Amino acid sequence: MMAALLACGSAGLTERPPYVPTGDSGVEGDTDSGSMPETGMVSGLAQFQLVQIACPDCLGYTSSLQVNAQAAFHRATSKSWIDWLPAEGSCLENPAPAPAASDYLDAGEWLSYRSGSVSVQLRQADGLYSAAGLDESDFIRNAAWVLDTEGGADLPDFDVENAFYTPESISDLEPYDMLYTSTRTAFAARVDRARADFTWSPFGGTDSFAVVLDIYHPDSGAFLGEVFCLEADNGSLRVPSGYLSGYPRDALLVIGMYRYVAGGFVRPDDGSTVETLVNFGVIGTGVLTN
Numbered sequence: 001m002m003a004a005l006l007a008c009g010s011a012g013l014t015e016r017p018p019y020v021p022t023g024d025s026g027v028e029g030d031t032d033s034g035s036m037p038e039t040g041m042v043s044g045l046a047q048f049q050l051v052q053i054a055c056p057d058c059l060g061y062t063s064s065l066q067v068n069a070q071a072a073f074h075r076a077t078s079k080s081w082i083d084w085l086p087a088e089g090s091c092l093e094n095p096a097p098a099p100a101a102s103d104y105l106d107a108g109e110w111l112s113y114r115s116g117s118v119s120v121q122l123r124q125a126d127g128l129y130s131a132a133g134l135d136e137s138d139f140i141r142n143a144a145w146v147l148d149t150e151g152g153a154d155l156p157d158f159d160v161e162n163a164f165y166t167p168e169s170i171s172d173l174e175p176y177d178m179l180y181t182s183t184r185t186a187f188a189a190r191v192d193r194a195r196a197d198f199t200w201s202p203f204g205g206t207d208s209f210a211v212v213l214d215i216y217h218p219d220s221g222a223f224l225g226e227v228f229c230l231e232a233d234n235g236s237l238r239v240p241s242g243y244l245s246g247y248p249r250d251a252l253l254v255i256g257m258y259r260y261v262a263g264g265f266v267r268p269d270d271g272s273t274v275e276t277l278v279n280f281g282v283i284g285t286g287v288l289t290n
Contacts, residue, residue: 041076043272054284067134074101091229108150164276178284189286196239203235212256253286
């Protein structure tokens with residue numbers, strides 16, 4: 001399950017899982033820990049994500065929509081779950097995220113993400129929390145969420161108001177033809193190596209925005225590399241040509257465009273920080289051209 005939180009490895013064209021970017025937008029959750037001073041140490045990760053897939057049959061998915069909720073708690077560490085990310089306005093080739101910890105704490109059999117009348121319950125398995133069977137109605141846009149734990153052998157019960165918020169969805173993006181939904185029309189979007197431009201709307205919020213290009217050989221379908229670009233939510237991003245010049249003409253692209261928010265809340269029992277990552281995104285297809 002932690003691979004779903006930090007998926008960023010190479011795989012075949014029909015096997016590669018959706019890459020869901022994570023990062024620090026500077027938006028933080030409720031850090032009111034009462035009398036408990038903040039330590040600055042990291043002791044967990046909570047993630048909530050919705051990804052729409054334009055052509056699931058093209059990419060080996062069974063559904064055009066994936067909604068996931070995940071969480072983990074661990075002993076406090078100076079490591080971060082998101083320190084591998086490039087700065088806004090820059091790109092990174094073949095990023096290699098790694099978990100901040102591998103031994104997880106028991107906070108009970110369940111925890112929940114709640115917003116208004118919607119409650120998403122996450123069940124524990126081997127210290128990791130996840131929710132199954134979620135659909136689009138479970139991911140409310142533009143909403144603040146409460147994180148509530150049952151309490152277990154390692155952590156007491158606690159709840160945190162405004163632990164994170166869900167970002168606004170994407171109503172328009174270019175190249176629009178990356179969203180063609182059939183195998184016959186897939187890979188229609190043409191991405192010019194010299195002018196690899198991507199736009200989206202609405203824009204102008206405090207979120208970050210990422211464009212992720214997974215690149216595959218035009219004949220064999222072998223995975224060749226990934227380019228991850230991060231930008232402020234200003235409505236446009238151009239991938240610098242130097243990141244794409246080494247790939248062959250007509251290389252196949254799996255294109256991810258994501259709006260997301262990162263932050264954190266202070267755990268009220270010990271003052272450490274649980275990092276939060278929330279994102280809304282779409283995955284489509286294209287081809288690399290001169």
